[in-house]
Amino acid sequence: MARAIITLTTDFGTSSPYVAQMKGVILSLCREVDLVDIAHAIGPQNIREGALVLADTTPRFPPGTVHIAVVDPGVGTARGLIYAEIGEQRYLAPDNGLLSFLIRQKLPQRVLAIENRAYWFPKPSQTFHGRDILAPVAAHLALGTDPALLGPALDGCVMLDAALPEKSACTVRGEVLYVDSFGNLITNISRDELSGLGDMARLTIECAGRAIRGVIPAYGAAMPGELVALFDSQGRLEIAVTSGHAAGELAAGAGQAVLVTGNL
């Protein structure tokens, strides 16, 4: 039988020993599992960034994969922990909006409250539910435990603002969602949302006081150092400096306004 897969997404920082503590707990309960790190450099307590990374990455995994997500400023308070099935994936996370962007893409088949302490550590700490509750629950799921045993069904869960762009007849107004590791500014404006504005090569994209003419097909279509707009591999409008660092050059980051004007 194929091994189960459990992935981990946290804001603990890269190569944090807190991540390894979770892995030790999982492996002690379930040896036949493959562990995959999604990302641990999510900005501390940045639920929105975590939600974006989960939405972009986890749907690419094999059906039945268990994804643990820990960006959890409310740990130790009354915020709940949830189990959700979305598409063919399974998720364990605090109920704080981390699964929002996944749920906007596809409604969950079910959401459960993680309340059955039989699958937790006996005395969970107040500061690290990822290790003491989510990791052992993930291991039990990998061992074949029926998710229905985890706790009662919920009607819904906490959702973040969609942060959708505003559209008019000849403009789309959006914002930068995050800066990737190359310094590219990834916006909330999708290729589809620009399709009504006419020829992509003739759009005007304004951001941080700079104007870009047209969307190019790939980095290689521009000269090194040129400020360009293109669609990233998720179909989102991205502002980049070829072989450079757009965020640094434009002094721009998450939340920066972006205006696209059509040429109709």
Next chain:
Amino acid sequence: MARAIITLTTDFGTSSPYVAQMKGVILSLCREVDLVDIAHAIGPQNIREGALVLADTTPRFPPGTVHIAVVDPGVGTARGLIYAEIGEQRYLAPDNGLLSFLIRQKLPQRVLAIENRAYWFPKPSQTFHGRDILAPVAAHLALGTDPALLGPALDGCVMLDAALPEKSACTVRGEVLYVDSFGNLITNISRDELSGLGDMARLTIECAGRAIRGVIPAYGAAMPGELVALFDSQGRLEIAVTSGHAAGELAAGAGQAVLVTGNL
């Protein structure tokens, strides 16, 4: 049969190709092994930090796990390399104190000098014993080699100072051990050591010129930006700024004095 597990803890820096060289060596000798990274961002040559991470993390792994630890400023000198069995775990490390905090928690069943060159690379380099000696030895252990063949038994090994807090009738004087990836100041003062000082909610914690009243149960019990004291998931007193960065705000780091005064 379940695969063996080998973990790696080093000061090579995150995602260093030196780590991958060790993994290549291990996999070339033993294919049926799961490799787990504990941490590679240990401060360069910071044996004390490495010892803390090993003590906090490795006991959570399944029995028989082989843990390789490489924080090794003395590589190429006369310092020895040791194999140790502590609890149900097995360790390979330079004999420089890296296993100290594990050994203070639990005495080793045995400590051996790694001297039998039959399990080493034929011509080990003078600068990378992790790759040329510890990695092949770990692979041989994973293949089932009897540890007794590695070398002669030792009576002891190098130990670091305990750095225990000083206690009086109404105070405990300790220090910051390290700063975690959230900027929290983790101290050497355990929950047990404060139990004689009375009500936790009425203690005074002084650090870097600031005073905190009481230990709270979890981050969520405070307002964002508030300076607080709480116990971390290992039971150590921790000084934190909720949704902030205590080390930055207090300009404090490892070695900073911390004074806890009771309300008796």
Next chain:
Amino acid sequence: MARAIITLTTDFGTSSPYVAQMKGVILSLCREVDLVDIAHAIGPQNIREGALVLADTTPRFPPGTVHIAVVDPGVGTARGLIYAEIGEQRYLAPDNGLLSFLIRQKLPQRVLAIENRAYWFPKPSQTFHGRDILAPVAAHLALGTDPALLGPALDGCVMLDAALPEKSACTVRGEVLYVDSFGNLITNISRDELSGLGDMARLTIECAGRAIRGVIPAYGAAMPGELVALFDSQGRLEIAVTSGHAAGELAAGAGQAVLVTGNL
């Protein structure tokens, strides 16, 4: 049957979710595979650094390992993608010089153009061929697909300058190739190239206005803080500050000239 191994080397940044997207794609096509990260902190679009890391690290893996390398400033342009067999290893990379230093060590048995879209994602993006082409091709190789099906044989591929040192009767003139995570300056001068200059202990090594007398056998042979020269674990001349950071102290980096003078 043993699982296949697939390694990943990229400039995406450590713990980038782009890496996890590639892993999700691979695991969705081939479950029985072990994934190993070589390095993801290659300088953005620094093909030379990627080529060095691949040459130093990948030959240590078991025969048949599939290595994916993505440092790809030309993604979306006419640059090709190649499959190469070098020694007992298999490589998938853009044709931009990434495999140069491997090929200088050992000529490839074969190089193929990756052109058969049957093994690609149906509609590959213009900005992420690592995920949309190389990851699925690697998964198919792990499943046993004959590489000959990937595309036509090539006579050669793009090669970087060798950056070999210049030798005279009593000097060797080279340069710093890169700075490792300890701040050590790793040069392009090998132990063999210095063998004609006489006693290693009496050489003079000049770099960034500083002169070092002699090559020492290991860090431990010097006092903390001392500027020293030694051979790294690959046999390359390295300039280091014991328990310090040579790159910072000498304000030196990649490309810095290094002159070694013999004592004949």
